[in-house]
Amino acid sequence: MKKTTTAEQRMQGDVATGRDTRTAVLTRSIRSNVPLRKTFVQANKGSVSRHGPLKDFVTGRDLRGLRAYLIIVAACSNGDNGWSTTHDSAVWARLMDIHETALSQSARTGAWRALRRLEARNLIECSRSGTMITVTLLREDGTGKPYDRPVGDHEENRFLQIPTTFWTQGRAEKLNLPGLALFLVVAREKHWVALPADRAPEWYGWSPDTHARGLKQLVDLGLVQKRAFKKKAPFAPLGFTIAHEYRRALITVPRKPQPKKKSVASTTP
Template identity: 30%
Template structure:
């Protein structure tokens, strides 16, 4: 999945944030359905014609033959409106759903790994690579039923943490930068984090901060930041490394200058 799905790209609001703004539980179903489409339709021709009841069953929706199928139909309309899929309706047959780019700009879908590798050298290639930075959603999250049962805030935080590689090293977020970068409220962030902790998919630790790095003083203000590290089925990477900064780096404060000791002038020898 391309990182631009979860993180602000220029002035375009991430599609993840827009799905969270859909009323009721509709946004959560649409998000799960899009993840399912990426999982099941990631090879050419990047389309599917499975009936709604099949998707409802995969997503664990109640009454897949009736209410669940209708929720899938509504979710497809939401995804179509956001430019994430196109739907070709066939009389008396299941609709043909065509996967589109995660940015929501309506462009055709292509695997981000392929597009990243094919990018030429130079500035044009740099921009193309930046647009195709991607992350993987571990299949265990599907197989163990986490994606099916997580609510929208929980899924949103899971995708954000995967995008920031919290599965291989702890990360931290600046309180001011987070809503600007992901366009998600503090309430949704807190609720989503709690859901992941409850499922043992996330570990949260507090890291104390010193006002003067490398020094300790009784006059330091007690400050700390939260470190997030994915766990369980959400972590399939190597052992955690040093914490990655996903917010602005704190300004390094200069050490207090030492006062030089003034020496008394030496008296000239008496003649």
């Protein structure tokens, strides 16, 4: 039986993983948190429907597409290249972890198809030249309008923030589709909030079961905190029922930007 030499082992190990590639993208964007308009998760009050573009990922069972979209927002929303980013199709495949389950050419094709699905939802524009693919952000509400960075100055510009450690420390990788969707729901709120499963079809567009499973996974993984409270119920035997509220756990709270260190000027004696 042929033994693998130390040199061969080193060559096999020196290959970037999906997490390595996502970390490199986030490091290059030079940020602690990634902004995402709240209208991606849920439309504003007064809209004909409260459902945001997130609904289509959940009902379409498109976990790969949702993960891809969130990392695209992280890669493009710093504005250094006009809300665009360009990578080889193999790099896009690695960003989405497609390379783990497909051979090289199939992974490249899978990445292109995933990006085209996002384009069909009016969330991005993408173009291809040879093996290079350029992706440009559009507004997160799915209207197809050009992207601009949300600044929170009015309702359409309110945003949630996802800390870059959500990707670099592998937390996103642990979540299934309900868990990732509900993470965005909880992240949309600043404080403790009740998220009753029976309101999920009206508020978000998915089933109560999906809603409950997503919240349970987040609590089980320690990404979200849960607390019980009494809710007045005139027809209940005790006059109340027990409901629950949720908020982000500390490890998923947006990080405060570190102040820039002032350089100490040298003095001449």
